[in-house]
Amino acid sequence: xxxxxxRHFLFALLISAIxxxxxxxQKLNGHSTAPLNLTLxxxxxxxxxxxxxxxxxxxAQQREVGDMMIKYHALFPFEFVLMMGDNLYGGEAPQxxxxxxxxPYRALLNDKVKFYATLGNHDxxxxxxxxxxxxxxxxxxxxxxxxxxxxxxNSNYMDxxxxxxxxxxxxxxxxxxxxxxxxxPPYSSAKAHGSDGQLREVVEPIFLKYGVDVVLSGxxxxxxRMKPQKGIYYFVSGAGGxxxxxxxxxxxxxxxxxxxxxxxxxxxxxxxxxxxxQAISRTGETIDSGVINRK
Amino acid sequence: MKSKRYIFIWLLVVLLILASGxxxxxxxxxxxxxxxxxxxxxxxxxxxxxxxxxxKLSKDSTPxxxxxxxxxxxxxLRSARPNAKRGEFFQxxxxxxxxxxxxxxxxxxxxxxxxxxxxxxxxxxVVLRVNYPYAQxxxxxxxxxxxxxxxxxxPNELRYRFVGRNMLLVDRESDVIIDFMPDALP
Numbered sequence: 001x002x003x004x005x006x007r008h009f010l011f012a013l014l015i016s017a018i019x020x021x022x023x024x025x026q027k028l029n030g031h032s033t034a035p036l037n038l039t040l041x042x043x044x045x046x047x048x049x050x051x052x053x054x055x056x057x058x059x060a061q062q063r064e065v066g067d068m069m070i071k072y073h074a075l076f077p078f079e080f081v082l083m084m085g086d087n088l089y090g091g092e093a094p095q096x097x098x099x100x101x102x103x104p105y106r107a108l109l110n111d112k113v114k115f116y117a118t119l120g121n122h123d124x125x126x127x128x129x130x131x132x133x134x135x136x137x138x139x140x141x142x143x144x145x146x147x148x149x150x151x152x153x154n155s156n157y158m159d160x161x162x163x164x165x166x167x168x169x170x171x172x173x174x175x176x177x178x179x180x181x182x183x184x185p186p187y188s189s190a191k192a193h194g195s196d197g198q199l200r201e202v203v204e205p206i207f208l209k210y211g212v213d214v215v216l217s218g219x220x221x222x223x224x225r226m227k228p229q230k231g232i233y234y235f236v237s238g239a240g241g242x243x244x245x246x247x248x249x250x251x252x253x254x255x256x257x258x259x260x261x262x263x264x265x266x267x268x269x270x271x272x273x274x275x276x277x278q279a280i281s282r283t284g285e286t287i288d289s290g291v292i293n294r295k
Numbered sequence: 296m297k298s299k300r301y302i303f304i305w306l307l308v309v310l311l312i313l314a315s316g317x318x319x320x321x322x323x324x325x326x327x328x329x330x331x332x333x334x335x336x337x338x339x340x341x342x343x344x345x346x347x348x349x350x351k352l353s354k355d356s357t358p359x360x361x362x363x364x365x366x367x368x369x370x371x372l373r374s375a376r377p378n379a380k381r382g383e384f385f386q387x388x389x390x391x392x393x394x395x396x397x398x399x400x401x402x403x404x405x406x407x408x409x410x411x412x413x414x415x416x417x418x419x420x421v422v423l424r425v426n427y428p429y430a431q432x433x434x435x436x437x438x439x440x441x442x443x444x445x446x447x448x449x450p451n452e453l454r455y456r457f458v459g460r461n462m463l464l465v466d467r468e469s470d471v472i473i474d475f476m477p478d479a480l481p
Contacts, residue, residue, distance in 0.1 A: 055448035090432050121416070121435050125467045131355035158440035160448050184437055193415075197408055202440035234410055 022131050026142075033068070034284040037268075038075050040275075046271035047146035048076060051181075052240035053084030054120065056100040062241035065263050065282050066104035073108060076267055080145065081113060082152075084218030084237055085120025085183030087133070094227035100241075102132065116143065118152040120183040120218065142169055148174035148270055155199055155217070163202060168179065170210035177270060177294060180207065181216040187234045189252035190220030191259075191260025192244050207232055213294060214275065221281050222247050223259040223266075225288055233292050237279070239263045259287040322478065327388035328447050334384045338473065339450055341464070345371040369428055369469040379426040384464050384474035393462065396445050398481045409439055413480065418458045423477075429456070429463070429470040 016117070040048075050069060055062055068082075088100045088174040102109065109115075111131065117133035119125070128135040135141060139154040140162055151169070154162060185193070186200035196219075207215065208230055218238035239261060248258045263282040268275060273294040279287045349367040352360060385393070401409045413436050420430035429435075436457040446455060449464075453473065458461040461480035463472055 081318075092358075092361075092431060097358035104362055121437055124365075124431070125469065126352070126361045129352050129354055129356045129361055130354050131357060135354075137354035155440075156435060157443065157454060159438075159443040161451075196437070197406070198439040198441045199437075202444065287469070 015105065019173070021052060026080060026280075032283065033224050034281075034286075036071060036075055038072070039278045039286060039289040040076060040267060040269040041271070041276060043269070043271040044242060045146075046269045047148060047268050048267070049145070050078045050080040050081045051216055051235075051266040051268065052081060052086065053183075053236075053238040054086040054148075054203050054221055055104075055241035056088040056091055056096075056122070056134065057241035058089075058100040058104075059241060061243070061263050063104045064242050065157070065265055068280065068284055069265050070107045070253060071284070073111065074275045076269075078113065078267060081108070081115045082150070082181050083115055083116045083117040083133070083217065084181060084216060085155075086122045086218060086238075086242075087120065087127060088124075089122050089242075092127070093222050097130065113180065116150065116286060119154050119156055121144075121156055138229075140165065141281070144175055146270060147175055147272075148177040148179055149173055151178070151180045153203075153230040155184040155196070158199060158202055163206070165280060166188040166203075167206055167210075170206065170212075172218055172244065176209065176213045176273070177214075177226050179214045179216065183217060183235045185234070185238075186218040187226045187229055187254055188217075188220045188236050189224055189249045189258065190222050190236070190247045191243065191249050192247050193220050195254075197223055199240070204230070211295065214292065220244070220247065223264045223287060224248065224255055225257045225259075225279075225290075226254045226288050228236065229254075229295060235266070235277075237264070237266050240265055324386065324392045327386070327392045329365055330386060331384060331389040331447055334386075335453065336447065338384075339452055340450055342372065345375050350428070353366050365469060368466075370467060372469055372471050373426050376426055381472070381474060382448070383425075385462075385476040388471055390476050390479075392478065393446065394479060394481075397462075397479060399444055400442050401437075401481065405441075409442075410480070412437060412439070413457045414459065416457070421458050423458065423461060423463075423475050425472055425474055427472055429465055429471070429472060 088096050097219055114134055115132055117135055119139060127133055128137050128139055140152060142149060142151050184196040184199050186204060187195045212232055214233045216235050216237060220236050221239045221242045222243040223239060224236040244261050248260045264279055264287060267278045275292040278289040281287050348371055350364050352364040416436040417434045421433045438455055452467055454465050454467050456465050458481040460478050461475055463475040465472055
């Protein structure tokens with residue numbers, strides 16, 4: 001009898017030890033979520049959208065970010081989502097589109113939320129024809145929502161033709177807000193890839209000439225908001241499906257705010273000359289928020 | 296006075312020789328680019344014919360339609376060029392021009408940055424073989440924007456790519472390797 005009690009006690013002790021080892025505790029914490037906390041003003045008639053990057057891993061973490069987006073969508077009904085590229089890692093068979101894109105965001109797709117994609121270095125060219133990426137068969141394209149013109153560029157292949165297209169389009173742009181999104185970041189403090197100097201050399205003068213306000217990109221699997229660079233606001237949002245923990249170089253001098261401890265997504269609201277933003281972790285924690293006033 | 300005149304004439308001759316050398320090099324480069332562009336043009340004509348037999352792809356296709364289109368295009372392109380071989384597009388003069396362009400473009404700090412960018416690209420599984428597809432699971436190296444402004448412009452159907460130090464010419468939609476140039480990067 002005493003032996004049975006001892007065995008039960010030891011078994012309970014063993015289970016407790018397993019459950020409360022740091023690794024397991026972290027996993028448990030990973031599943032716990034913070035209470036939803038929307039910092040955006042929800043103004044009448046505003047344009048609302050979300051941003052995700054480097055999503056297409058098909059992992060549980062990607063699905064958890066998707067679940068958190070769905071929760072926030074109930075609170076903040078964003079109309080569309082910008083995707084920063086690397087939409088599908090690895091193969092691109094029909095089942096990959098399902099597992100790495102449609103499944104994690106099913107509820108949003110069912111709610112008629114539109115996704116606008118850009119191509120990353122892991123994405124094959126024919127993604128531009130995929131019905132749910134709304135790229136209209138083009139590697140670079142423009143669309144407007146409210147008072148914002150969005151430009152999706154193909155930073156994998158910034159050739160003369162694309163540069164000319166960008167200059168022509170920006171030259172006749174009338175929308176007050178000009179937002180660029182593409183995969184490779186012109187500025188980044190991440191150690192894995194970092195700032196793309198060659199891309200910046202070509203696109204930055206155009207952005208400055210035509211008064212681009214905001215540039216969104218991915219590639220580095222972290223969150224980072226730069227200090228404004230020559231008056232332009234740069235964000236890296238590349239941890240929607242993959243994470244590089246501890247990758248930010250905090251000595252870069254570029255960072256206004258960064259986060260490399262968990263995956264994340266972003267929410268934006270544009271009302272008149274104000275653009276409000278909020279970056280949210282996989283577990284629902286607000287990791288950054290603020291407002292950009294248009295020049 | 297006489298010697299000054301000789302020096303002047305001598306300098307003039309040297310300048311003329313140098314200028315004609317530059318002009319000859321420019322003409323050689325132009326000829327090489329013309330040959331390359333002609334090859335590209337005939338490939339596009341062939342490709343357009345091949346594409347007529349592939350299922351049509353709309354701007355809002357399903358993954359199944361994309362998969363079917365890509366597979367059919369890849370197979371048709373490979374069958375249409377059964378004797379394709381390395382060096383058909385990157386002929387010696389063209390290859391020489393591209394190598395010089397790469398060398399000039401990437402020096403010093405830029406060269407280091409470029410090499411890091413190219414070599415960090417995960418291209419495992421890519422078999423460098425003309426008329427074979429670039430491995431679907433492999434990453435694409437970003438083509439440096441500053442370089443693309445210096446290379447001959449390709450039509451939308453084709454792309455330059457790097458795998459290690461090698462430069463590839465790839466069909467954009469099917470990812471079939473059309474040609475490649477070993478040790479292109481300095």
